[in-house]
């Protein structure tokens with residue numbers, strides 16, 4: 001299969017689910033590693049009543065479960081529509097190597113879904129965003145993290161688990 005075949009499959013998946021009429025929106029996605037499909041999904045927001053059920057998120061969850069890892073290094077993602085900020089975050093956190101997209105977010109805007117305000121808003125520091133944020137029990141929250149770090153230090157099983165998941169969002173450290 002080449003990249004057009006993978007994209008066609010993502011589009012076909014979205015169309016099939018859309019036509020079932022059970023609350024799936026027309027956004028399909030595949031995760032491919034070394035030519036093998038390791039995850040796929042379709043926007044299921046209206047079906048699962050999960051506002052994070054975007055096609056890319058559903059496919060990433062599927063790939064992580066199937067591969068037994070949260071690190072999708074070496075995987076490529078095919079999505080029938082350009083990823084929004086929510087999905088771009090998940091793509092970033094899982095180290096996906098490349099994104100192929102069909103429709104653009106501009107096309108999406110033409111059909112009533114505008115993700116530009118979200119992209120602009122979440123790129124700002126927390127106190128400059130449109131949703132007010134207030135720090136409460138900050139020291140206690142920080143202390144919990146320190147407690148966790150100390151616990152990991154003396155618990156080999158937790159150290160192993162931590163190092164297994166360490167590559168998450170590796171870009172933040174490599175760039």
Ligand SMILES: [Zn+2]
Nearest residue numbers: 054084086087
């Ligand atoms: Zn999305």
